[in-house]
Amino acid sequence: xxxxxxxxxxxxxxxxxxxxxxxxxxxxxxxxxxxxxxxxxxxxxxxxxxxxxxxxxxxxxxxxxxxxxxxxxxxxxxxxxxxxxxxxxxxxxxxxxxxxxxxxxxxxxxxxxxxxxxxxxxxxxxxxxxxxxxxxxxxxxxxxxxxxxxxxxxxxxxxxxxxxxxxxxxxxxxxxxxxxxxxxxxxxxxxxxxxxxxxxxxxxxxxxxxxxx
Amino acid sequence: xxxxxxxxxxxxxxxxxxxxxxxxxxxxxxxxxxxxxxxxxxxxxxxxxxxxxxxxxxxxxxxxxxxxxxxxxxxxxxxxxxxxxxxxxxxxxxxxxxxxxxxxxxxxxxxxxxxxxxxxxxxxxxxxxxxxxxxxxxxxxxxxxxxxxxxxxxxxxxxxxxxxxxxxxxxxxxxxxxxxxxxxxxxxxxxxxxxxxxxxxxxxxxxxxxxxx
Numbered sequence: 001x002x003x004x005x006x007x008x009x010x011x012x013x014x015x016x017x018x019x020x021x022x023x024x025x026x027x028x029x030x031x032x033x034x035x036x037x038x039x040x041x042x043x044x045x046x047x048x049x050x051x052x053x054x055x056x057x058x059x060x061x062x063x064x065x066x067x068x069x070x071x072x073x074x075x076x077x078x079x080x081x082x083x084x085x086x087x088x089x090x091x092x093x094x095x096x097x098x099x100x101x102x103x104x105x106x107x108x109x110x111x112x113x114x115x116x117x118x119x120x121x122x123x124x125x126x127x128x129x130x131x132x133x134x135x136x137x138x139x140x141x142x143x144x145x146x147x148x149x150x151x152x153x154x155x156x157x158x159x160x161x162x163x164x165x166x167x168x169x170x171x172x173x174x175x176x177x178x179x180x181x182x183x184x185x186x187x188x189x190x191x192x193x194x195x196x197x198x199x200x201x202x203x204x205x206x207x208x209x210x211x212x213x
Numbered sequence: 214x215x216x217x218x219x220x221x222x223x224x225x226x227x228x229x230x231x232x233x234x235x236x237x238x239x240x241x242x243x244x245x246x247x248x249x250x251x252x253x254x255x256x257x258x259x260x261x262x263x264x265x266x267x268x269x270x271x272x273x274x275x276x277x278x279x280x281x282x283x284x285x286x287x288x289x290x291x292x293x294x295x296x297x298x299x300x301x302x303x304x305x306x307x308x309x310x311x312x313x314x315x316x317x318x319x320x321x322x323x324x325x326x327x328x329x330x331x332x333x334x335x336x337x338x339x340x341x342x343x344x345x346x347x348x349x350x351x352x353x354x355x356x357x358x359x360x361x362x363x364x365x366x367x368x369x370x371x372x373x374x375x376x377x378x379x380x381x382x383x384x385x386x387x388x389x390x391x392x393x394x395x396x397x398x399x400x401x402x403x404x405x406x407x408x409x410x411x412x413x414x415x416x417x418x419x420x421x422x423x424x425x426x
Contacts, residue, residue, distance in 0.1 A: 105319075106321075107319025144425065173413070174412065175406065175407065176403075180406075182319075186399045186400065187396050190388055190400075194386065194388065207425060207426050208426075209423075209425075211421070213354065
């Protein structure tokens with residue numbers, strides 16, 4: 001199994017960490033605050049290690065389980081430590097001041113911005129931006145595995161993330177190059193607006209976006 | 214029940230027409246070629262009327278079941294005949310020469326372009342762009358009603374389309390103002406690319422996009 005490093009210790013770290021444990025992956029949780037990382041690691045399992053942002057990365061896949069601004073800071077700060085890694089960007093760069101647009105320019109994406117900041121040899125992969133944390137912990141929505149949409153400019157990295165998703169009991173959907181992140185981020189922004197829309201009583205940051213046949 | 218006019222006689226006209234019959238709506242099919250309109254009307258039911266593009270519109274809701282370029286032509290040609298109507302734009306303005314982008318500029322949408330062309334008093338509503346024709350005929354995907362995403366700048370028009378969708382046995386999801394069409398069109402473009410992706414044997418213009426809880 002692939003080893004996974006998750007940077008962050010919030011709800012999305014818990015969700016993806018839960019999936020990594022299901023997948024049987026070696027798992028490392030890192031956080032600026034090592035006590036928070038240790039607490040989540042303990043919660044997820046005895047084999048899960050933890051550390052701070054300067055700890056050596058044990059994962060081949062590094063998940064930035066962070067908001068967009070923090071993800072930019074971490075990609076910059078870690079620099080060449082991410083070279084050779086498959087780096088998963090989960091962010092939805094929503095302008096929460098208006099909840100009416102993204103903070104990235106039309107026609108681009110958070111993932112592409114992160115790729116521009118990343119050190120040579122680090123491969124940014126968009127994934128898990130349409131899966132809410134609670135659904136990841138549960139591993140199903142409406143009795144079905146979650147769809148995890150994956151986009152990057154590396155077929156190898158897409159395949160590695162898809163294998164992790166499959167091992168985690170979910171359905172990978174590799175959608176193509178990293179520029180497809182703009183469609184993934186745009187639509188999840190729309191889905192997020194529904195969570196706070198009083199017309200949808202059942203939608204409460206608990207929905208799952210699925211391509212059904 | 215609301216009366217519906219569908220302009221076009223192709224697969225999407227058949228799909229939405231089938232739903233209109235289920236809803237108990239009065240239904241009119243119009244096409245540049247009146248023989249094609251008559252054939253689809255006959256197929257859909259004895260009460261369904263047909264005509265050509267110059268026929269008086271009997272529907273309060275007018276569905277442009279057309280490709281984007283044809284929809285632009287029809288909105289322009291019909292002009293003030295659409296005033297007072299709720300006009301549904303179903304289009305996905307995909308650049309089929311590359312299958313890598315939309316033909317509308319980033320940050321805008323086919324729906325907004327059609328609204329700019331429409332006569333005063335015509336209300337453009339984005340809807341049915343994420344529902345493939347076959348799924349509309351079937352009325353379910355994986356045993357569940359389809360989600361029909363709806364966006365416009367008129368609460369009244371959104372409500373009218375939502376009522377039609379509910380009567381047709383499907384789930385309306387009113388996502389907000391017309392500018393949300395850009396996210397709806399962007400994501401459906403992505404979903405369309407999956408239909409021709411050999412990695413997804415089951416995806417063959419038969420999928421349904423659904424927000425599950």
